[in-house]
Amino acid sequence: MRDHMLRAVTRCGHFRAVAALTTGVVETLRKLQGASPVATAALGRAITGAFLLASEFKGRERVVLQILGDGPLQEVYAEAAADGTCRGYVRRPGVDLPAQDGKLPVGEAVGQRGTFTVMKDLGLREPYRGVVPLTTGEIARDLAYYLLHSEQIPSAVALGVYSDPCHTVTAAGGYLVQTLPSATDEEIDQVEENIRGMPLPTDLIRQGASPKEILRDALQGFELKFLEEKPLRFHCPCSRDRVAGALVALGSKELESLVQRNERVDIRCEFCGRPYIFSPPQLQELLAQAAERP
């Protein structure tokens, strides 16, 4: 099954939900980042969460999920766009913590203290930015906490990544169920019971469940209206122009010191690893551009 996500609403209009299958994307990220199993699990959960947040986006809208924790991974960054593309990184992808009782200690690797930030670029003048303190570092619970406290939407979130003994990601995905203000207490109890009874998302995916089946399980007892299905993939929009722009943005002083060293500068995109090399004459040119700036 190809990576994709599917949205649904209940016919009563009291719940909306989205489920995503991200196995291929997370395996691609693991390889690009050279990430350990626990770093892959953290990044894969964050990327899946970012996709779920972006599920209703249109046009050029995109979301960034940034987790800064006091755990050894330091930072997990995930970006998802309306067109179903994503990219992301872990600050210290080589950090490896062994599984405990068969579970990777993602919360310990991310940390329990820090910030969980969501930035939404919706094409407005200023991007929307919501920040909540990190609670568990497990990411799904932190995302639910963010949605409740920052966006005031009670949400159930499940995210998971499963790797085989050779570290290849063989199942990744998750789902998000949101309660709208019109829902009754009985309906909310029903959905909570459904979700409590569900296996882990990775168990469902390993059994071959599709996002559609996951949505049916989560919202059992409700008539569903399925909305659009979106294919998901990794894509890094980095380019030489953007990297040059970032160098110019460093300012004359910084560029001056690079030029004086008279060495080529080798910059690797932290998302996709693509190399960008600038020779001393090219740096000189960027310095001239920086000097022209007001």
Ligand SMILES: [Zn+2]
């Ligand atoms: Zn790149």
